[in-house]
Structures are given as structure tokens and as C-alpha cells.
Amino acid sequence: AQSVTQLDSHVSVSEGTPVLLRCNYSSSYSPSLFWYVQHPNKGLQLLLKYTSAATLVKGINGFEAEFKKSETSFHLTKPSAHMSDAAEYFCVVTEGRGSTLGRLYFGRGTQLTVWP
Amino acid sequence: DAGVTQSPTHLIKTRGQQVTLRCSPISGHKSVSWYQQVLGQGPQFIFQYYEKEERGRGNFPDRFSARQFPNYSSELNVNALLLGDSALYLCASSLASGGDTQYFGPGTRLTVL
Numbered sequence: 001a002q003s004v005t006q007l008d009s010h011v012s013v014s015e016g017t018p019v020l021l022r023c024n025y026s027s028s029y030s031p032s033l034f035w036y037v038q039h040p041n042k043g044l045q046l047l048l049k050y051t052s053a054a055t056l057v058k059g060i061n062g063f064e065a066e067f068k069k070s071e072t073s074f075h076l077t078k079p080s081a082h083m084s085d086a087a088e089y090f091c092v093v094t095e096g097r098g099s100t101l102g103r104l105y106f107g108r109g110t111q112l113t114v115w116p
Numbered sequence: 117d118a119g120v121t122q123s124p125t126h127l128i129k130t131r132g133q134q135v136t137l138r139c140s141p142i143s144g145h146k147s148v149s150w151y152q153q154v155l156g157q158g159p160q161f162i163f164q165y166y167e168k169e170e171r172g173r174g175n176f177p178d179r180f181s182a183r184q185f186p187n188y189s190s191e192l193n194v195n196a197l198l199l200g201d202s203a204l205y206l207c208a209s210s211l212a213s214g215g216d217t218q219y220f221g222p223g224t225r226l227t228v229l
Contacts, residue, residue: 034217043120043206044159044220090158102147102210103172104218106158 002027002093006107014115019078021110023091026072033074034092034104035065044090050074061085086114118143120209120221128227129197137192137224141209147171148190149218150182153204165190166212194226202228 007022025031035047048059055067065076074091091107121140129135141148147166151159161174165184179195188209194201204225208218 036220043222044208046217046219049217102149102164102212102216102218103161103174104149104151104159104208106151106160108158 002029002031002103002105004091004093004105004107006089006091006110008110009108010111010113012113012115013081015083016080019076019081019085019112021076021089021091021112023074023076023107024072025074025091025093027093031093033065033067034094035059035063035074035076036090036092038088038090038109040087047076047089081112081114083114083116086112088112120207120219122205122207122221122224124224125222126225126227128229130229131197131199133197133228134193134195135197135226137194137205137207137226139190139192139207139209139221141188141190141207142219145209145211145219146188147210147212147216148184148188149208149210150190150192151206151208152176153206153223155203159206162192197228199228202226 003026005024033050036044038044047063048057050057050067058064063078088109090109092104094104123138149164150162153159162176163182164172168184182192184190204223206223207221210216210218
């Protein structure tokens, strides 16, 4: 079965400092992994995805994530936080390609606060 | 190209009523999935449809039903509403039903009084 654990419910950083949002996953298959962002009262926007190509995945707005199979982790990072990055971030796992069902399994979310 | 669209944006109902939510996928996408997001939690999978057939169902009661139309748009119906059904209902579309990336609409905020 697939599951995701986001290790921090809240992360606070100062503008211009690095961001680290942690995610561990469990999957019976070769998984596809995603990070989505949700701004207040908005839908979910895809930040980046991993689908068994390069283990370091670059996304939009300067975010990137590294897939580490040995640690079953998929942490999200950004070198320098911006005020506009303040939002809820979700780590997501699904069965990989070849699966007939694309059900997404979401973590509980990490609320990122960016201080000026 | 237009993204995933959902209607209505907001909805207020009372307990016991029925509600229908609508979703139009991205042009060319044949799969639609529905998720429920309760305040403070991650979205939970309700249904996935592909080519008008149900491909998967999450752990939701039979009060929840859905269908997909020939133009790939979809409706989610919830009968006998309970207070606990208050949530943001998200629709996502993808090219197919496997591990393809799902793109989300803005959601419908349902409040049950």
C-alpha cells in the first residue's frame, strides 16, 4: 500500500533563507512522487514530479526535490525563500507507470510561513 | 488552453439535502478524479473515471456517486448530506488513469448546515 508522511506540520523561515520540507513515503510499487502547493482558498498546483528518471527533480519557482530510495525520502528544498512561497505543501505518492489506477495518496501537508 | 474548471465555486446546503458538483477536464484529458479535502487535512481520494468507466473508488459511503460523460466532463453527487461532508471538493484531470500527472481545478467549497 502507498502512504506518505510529512515530518513537519509547520515550517517557518525568514525571507532569503533556505527551505526544507521533509517527506517519507511507503510504496509497494516503483512509485511516482509529486509535490503540490496550495495557496489559501486555491486549488492544488503541481510543483514537480519524480517518475524514475533523474533522482534530482527540478520544479517551478526554484524548488527541487531529491528521490532517495534507500531512505524512502523525497524532501523538497529551495535555496532562498520568498514571501510568495508561503502556502501549504503536499507530498504525494501514486503507483508508477503501468498501474491502471492513478489514485493519489496525500500527506497531511506542511504549512510554510515566510517572515520578512 | 483552459485548465480544469469546476462549478459552482461555493455551495451551502442543509443536512439531508442532495448536491451535484461539476467538473470539466483539460482538453484532451480522458480521466477525471475526485478528492475531498477537509479543513486542515490532505485531500482524500473519492473516485476515478476513465473513458466513462469507474476505475477506482476510495473509502466513502454509497451516498457518494459520480459519472463521466462522453465529453469527459464529470459530476459528483452526494445524497443525504451530513455536517461532516463540509469540505473542499477537488476535481483533477489526467491524460489516462495510470501514473499520469493529475491537474487540479480550483475546487468547490461545500458547507452543510
